[in-house]
Amino acid sequence: MSLTISKTSCGREYKVKDISQADFGRLEIQLAELEMSGLMSCRAEFGPAQPFQGVRITGSFHMTIQTAVLIETLTALGAEVRWCSCNIFSTQDHAAAAITRDSASVFAWKGETLEEYWWCTERALDWGPGGGPDLIVDDGGDATLLIHEGVKAEEEYQKTGKLVDPTVSHNAEFGIVLEIIREGLLIDPWRYRKMKKRLVGVSEETTTGVKRLYQMQANGTLLFPAINVNDSVTKSKFDNLYGCRHSLPDVVMRATDVMIAGKIAVVCGYGDVGKGCATALKAAGARVIVTEIDPICALQALMEGIQVLTLEDVVSEADIFVTATGNKDIIMIHHMKQMKNNAMVGNMGHFDNEIDIRGLETYPGIKRITIKPQTDRWIFPETNNGIIVLAEGHSMNLGCATGHPSFVMSCSFTNQVIAQIELWKERGTGKYEKKVYVLPKHLAEKVAALHVGKLGAKLTKLTSEQATYISVAVEGPYKPPHYRY
Ligand SMILES: NC(=O)c1ccc[n+]([C@@H]2O[C@H](COP(=O)([O-])OP(=O)(O)OC[C@H]3O[C@@H](n4cnc5c(N)ncnc54)[C@H](O)[C@@H]3O)[C@@H](O)[C@H]2O)c1
Numbered sequence: 001m002s003l004t005i006s007k008t009s010c011g012r013e014y015k016v017k018d019i020s021q022a023d024f025g026r027l028e029i030q031l032a033e034l035e036m037s038g039l040m041s042c043r044a045e046f047g048p049a050q051p052f053q054g055v056r057i058t059g060s061f062h063m064t065i066q067t068a069v070l071i072e073t074l075t076a077l078g079a080e081v082r083w084c085s086c087n088i089f090s091t092q093d094h095a096a097a098a099i100t101r102d103s104a105s106v107f108a109w110k111g112e113t114l115e116e117y118w119w120c121t122e123r124a125l126d127w128g129p130g131g132g133p134d135l136i137v138d139d140g141g142d143a144t145l146l147i148h149e150g151v152k153a154e155e156e157y158q159k160t161g162k163l164v165d166p167t168v169s170h171n172a173e174f175g176i177v178l179e180i181i182r183e184g185l186l187i188d189p190w191r192y193r194k195m196k197k198r199l200v201g202v203s204e205e206t207t208t209g210v211k212r213l214y215q216m217q218a219n220g221t222l223l224f225p226a227i228n229v230n231d232s233v234t235k236s237k238f239d240n241l242y243g244c245r246h247s248l249p250d251v252v253m254r255a256t257d258v259m260i261a262g263k264i265a266v267v268c269g270y271g272d273v274g275k276g277c278a279t280a281l282k283a284a285g286a287r288v289i290v291t292e293i294d295p296i297c298a299l300q301a302l303m304e305g306i307q308v309l310t311l312e313d314v315v316s317e318a319d320i321f322v323t324a325t326g327n328k329d330i331i332m333i334h335h336m337k338q339m340k341n342n343a344m345v346g347n348m349g350h351f352d353n354e355i356d357i358r359g360l361e362t363y364p365g366i367k368r369i370t371i372k373p374q375t376d377r378w379i380f381p382e383t384n385n386g387i388i389v390l391a392e393g394h395s396m397n398l399g400c401a402t403g404h405p406s407f408v409m410s411c412s413f414t415n416q417v418i419a420q421i422e423l424w425k426e427r428g429t430g431k432y433e434k435k436v437y438v439l440p441k442h443l444a445e446k447v448a449a450l451h452v453g454k455l456g457a458k459l460t461k462l463t464s465e466q467a468t469y470i471s472v473a474v475e476g477p478y479k480p481p482h483y484r485y
Contacts, residue, residue, distance in 0.1 A: 001115050001116070001119045001180075002119075003015060003116065003119060005123070006019075008100065008101060012100065012104070012105050013082075013105045013123075014100040014105050014106050014107065015106075015107045015108075015109070015120070015123070016091075016093065016096040016097055016100050016106050016107075016108065016109055017091075017093040017096065017097070017109040017110065018093055018097060019097045019100055019101060020097070021093055021094035021097040021098075022094070022097040022098045022100070022101040022102070023098075024094040024097075024098075025065070025068065025092070025094035025095045025096070025097050025098030025099070026098045026102070028065045028092075028094065028095070029065055029068045029069060029072070029095065029098055031065075031406075032065050032066055032068070032069050032406040033069055035405070035406035035407045035410065035454075036066070036069050036406050036407070036409070036410035036413070037410060037450055037451055037453070037454040038410040038411060038413070038414030038447055038450040038451055039069050039070060039073045039410050039413055039414055039417065040073075041414075041450045042073050042077070042414060042417045042418075043073055043076045043077070046077050046417075046421065047076050047077055050077060050078035051077055051078065051421050051424065051425065052074060052077045052078040052079035052420075052421075052424065053078035054078070054080075055078065055079045055080070055134045055135065055424060056079070056080050056081075056082070056127050056132075056133045056134045056135070057074050057079045057080070057081050057082075057133055057134065057135045057136070057137065057420065058081075058082050058083070058124050058125050058127075058132065058133035058135075058136050058137070058143060059071065059081065059082075059083040059084070059124070059136070059137040059138075059143075060083075060084050060085070060086045060121055060124060060136070060137070060138050060139060060140070060142050060143035061083070061085070061086050061137055061138070061139040061205065062085055062086055062087055062090035062091070062139065062398055062403055063083060063084070063085040063090065063091040063092065063095055063096045063099075063106060063108040064090065064091070064092050064095055064398075064402060064403045064409075065092055065094075065095045065402070065406070066403065066404070066406050066409035066410075066413070067083075067095065067409075067413075068095045068098060068099050069406070069409075069410075069413070070137075070409075070413040070416060070417070071083060071099055071103060071104050072099070072102075072103050073413070073417055074137075074417070074420070075103045075104060077417075077421075079135075080104075081103065081104035081105070082104065082105040082106075082107075082123070082124045082125075082126075082127065082133070083099065083104055083105065083106045083107070083108065083124055084106075084107045084108050084117075084120040084121050084123065084124035084143075085108040085112070085117075085120070086138070086139040086140045086142055087140075087394055087395060087398050087399070088111065088112040088113070088114065088116075088117050088394065089110060089111060089374055089391055089392075089394050089395075089398060089399035090110070090394075090395070090398035090399065090403065091108040091109050091110045091112075092110070092402055093109055093110055096108050096109065105124075107119075107120035107123040107124050108120055111373065114172075114173050114176050115176055118146070118176050118177055118180050119180070121142055121143055121146055122146065122180050122184070124143070125143060125146065125147070125195060130194075130198070131194040131195050131197060131198035131199075132147070132194065132195030132198055132199060133195070133198070133199060134198060134199065134200050134424070135199070135200055135201060135202070135203075135420055135423060135424060136199065136201075136202040136203075137202075137203055137205070137416055137420065138202050138203070138204050138205065138209055139204070139205040139206050139209060139350075140205075140206055140208055140209045140350045140351065141204060141208070141209035141212040141213065143202070144202050144204070144209070144212070144213070144226075145177070145212070146177060146180070146181070146192075147192050147195050147196060147199070147223065148216065148221065148223060149177055149178070149181055150181045150184065150191065150192025150195070151192045151193055151196050151223060153178070153181045153182070153185060153192075154185060154189055154190065154191070154192055154193055155193075157185055157189055158189065163182055163185060163186075164178050164181055164182050164185065165178070165182075166178035166179040166182060196223050196224065199223075199224050200224070200225070200423050200424060200427045201224050201225040201226060201227065201423040201427075201432060202224065202225075202226045202227070202423075203226070203227040203229050203416055203419035203420055203423065204226055204227070204228055204229060204230065205229050205230060205235075205412065205416065206230050206350050207230050207236075207240070207271070207272075207273075207326050207350070208326045208349065208350035208351060209230070209350070210228045210230045210231065210436070211326065213226045213228065213436045214436055217434075217435055217436050222434045222435065222436070223434060224434060225423065225432035225433060225434060225435065225437065226435070226436045226437070227419040227422065227423060227432075227436075227437050227438070227439065228436050228437065228438050229412070229415045229416055229419050229439070231438050232415045232438065232439045232443070232444045232447070233444050233485050234411045234412075234414070234415060234444045234447040234448050234451075235411065235412045235415050236272050237272065237485055238408045238411040238412060239404060239408050239409065239411065239412040240271070240272035240273045240276065241272040241273070241275055241276040242276060242408050243276065243403075243404030243405065243408040243409070243412075244272075244273045244276030244277050244280070244324070244348060244397065244404075245275075245276035245277070245279050245280045246276075246280070246404065246405055246408070247280075247397040247401060247403070247404055247405070248276070248277045248280040248281065248322070248348070248397065249280050249281070249283075249284045250401055251346070251390070251396050251397045251400050251401045252320065252344065252346075254400055254401055255344075255346070255374070255375045255388075255390050255396070255400040255401075256344050256375065256388055256390075258319070258320070258342075258344060260281060260284035260285060260286045260320070261284060261285025261286065262285060262286070262287070263285075263286045263287070263318075263319040263320055264286065264287050264289065264314065264317055264318040264319050264320070265278075265281040265286040265287070265288050265289070265318065265319065265320040265321075265322065266288075266289050266290075266291065266311065266314055266315075266318045266320070266321045266322070267281065267288060267289070267290050267291075267322045267324060268290075268291045268311065268321070268322065268323045268324060268325050268330050268331070268354070269290075269291070269292065269297075269323065269324040269325030269326070269327070269330075269349070270290045270292050270294075270297040270298065270300060270301045270306075270308075270324075271297065271324065271325075271326070273324040273326075273348050273349070274290065274297075274322075274324040274325075274348075275300075277322050277324055277348055278290055278301065278304070278306055279304075281320070281322075282304075282305075282306065286320065288306050288307075289306065289307045289308070289309050289314050289318065290306050290307070290308050290309075291308070291309065291310055291311050292308055311330075311331065311335055312335075315335045315338045315339060316338045316339065316340065317340070318339075318340070318343065319340065319342075319343055319344065320343070320344045321339075321343065321344065321345045321346070322346055322347070322348055322396075323346075323347045323348065323349055323354035323355060324347075324348040324349055325349055325354060326349050326350060327349075327354065328351075328353040328354065329353070329354075329356065330354040330355065331345060331354065331355045331356060332356040332359060333356045333359030333360060333363060336356070336359070336360065336378070336387055337363075337380055337382075339385070339387050340385065341383075341385040341386060341387075342377075342385075342386060342387070342388060343387045343388070344387070344388045344390065345387055345388065345389050345390070346389070346390035346391065346396035346400075347390075347391070347393050347394065347395060347396055348395060348396060348397060349395065350395065351394075352392065352393040352394045353393075354393065355389070355393040357389070357392055357393040360378050360389065363380070364381070365380075365381035366378055366379065366380060366381065367379040367381070367386075369386070371388075374390060374391045374392065374399045374400050375388065375389075375390060375400065376388070376389050376392070377389075407451070407454070410451065411447055411448070411451055414447045414450060414451075415439060415443070415444070415447055418439060418443050418446075418447070419439060422439070440477075440481075441476075441477040441479060441480075441481055442476055442477045445476050445477055445478065461474075462474050462478075
């Protein structure tokens with residue numbers, strides 16, 4: 001696939017929906033900056049030293065207003081940036097426009113096809129001569145995946161002379177990935193290996209991306225160091241839990257105008273995201289039921305007064321279904337067939353494989369009515385009952401709304417900036433091998449410290465006697481590494 005790339009007056013490449021929305025984007029970015037105290041502190045603290053002078057950073061991350069503030073923090077620290085989104089529906093076009101005009105190369109728009117999505121990912125990784133980026137900010141691991149699969153295909157081609165064959169993939173999207181790699185191979189059979197050679201490391205944002213990294217570490221296939229930002233407590237508890245808790249009712253309202261109070265809502269998965277969704281739905285008056293495979297998470301739900309059942313137990317009675325497992329094949333076509341008329345089905349997990357959209361698309365005689373973008377009613381022929389599916393099974397808070405609030409994203413993104421600085425600072429020292437690392441606790445505490453003041457908090461100071469008594473230093477860290485918040 002080849003799409004037309006435009007250039008700004010200063011020569012920056014881009015493809016976005018409408019660059020004339022840049023002024024609107026700038027106004028919202030300025031609003032977000034006031035909320036994102038962690039990122040603004042990073043600019044003040046690290047900006048003067050310009051730690052990213054001459055550094056190329058590629059991001060594969062929802063191109064929202066909040067991400068715009070992250071990008072401009074990286075550029076304020078000296079980086080050159082190329083960016084794509086990690087979700088076909090999550091781009092805020094005015095954010096993409098403002099960043100393109102003022103700061104970085106962006107390849108992203110709301111409503112990409114899967115082919116366009118992977119084209120954008122490949123564009124964001126392509127820095128021209130001299131290989132790819134020095135660092136990657138990834139959310140879900142798609143940029144990392146493209147490099148790994150590219151290297152694999154190039155090595156196979158060199159060894160056997162065989163080009164990668166996209167038609168062997170059973171997964172349509174993976175077929176698109178292989179096609180992009182195949183096209184690249186024909187032009188430059190060293191493209192991804194050059195990228196690998198230059199790349200210092202990746203910082204990964206989300207549970208699902210982190211899972212992929214640990215799988216590669218276990219298989220011995222991880223090609224570069226990775227920092228798991230997700231498991232910094234100031235990311236997982238704030239973005240995954242409080243972010244989802246804040247966003248979910250708004251998403252349901254915006255998409256469907258359905259009143260949550262009194263309804264039966266099923267949340268599949270009671271990890272941080274599931275907890276955030278369940279708490280929000282409960283607070284809005286829903287009768288919440290959780291499905292879980294893990295008895296510990298199930299027990300946590302029960303202690304919150306939330307029933308734990310299987311999907312089969314409740315599928316024909318519930319009104320709202322939210323998946324948040326990070327797993328696949330959670331709500332299948334045979335479930336959706338049994339749902340009540342106008343039941344709402346949406347996913348909060350990272351990828352679109354929790355809900356069986358393909359099963360809907362191929363169901364004989366089914367009718368799809370698009371009520372508005374990212375809100376579809378699917379009507380089953382036997383019953384004439386319709387279910388409302390949000391964002392075609394992609395993350396509903398990013399597809400049907402605009403993601404999490406700036407404040408929680410500032411917590412998450414401050415960890416990202418610290419991780420990027422750490423990877424770059426330690427390049428060549430041997431501190432980071434081809435493994436997955438988490439940030440040390442004192443940095444998570446630092447991220448929290450940059451945000452508590454914004455909400456008017458005053459922290460109590462430990463006396464040295466108290467510090468000795470609980471075996472911590474007066475200046476922290478205040479908890480041992482194994483402490484669970
Ligand atoms: N939409 C967003 O804004 C957003 C934000 C952060 C994370 N995420 C994504 O949300 C997903 C969940 O993240 P998390 O941090 O809560 O993950 P998690 O691993 O902490 O929680 C997932 C839970 O689902 C349970 N589970 C797994 N398979 C299941 C099944 N078949 N049925 C029922 N339960 C099952 C697991 O036991 C676990 O408790 C991930 O894909 C993550 O990347 C989305």
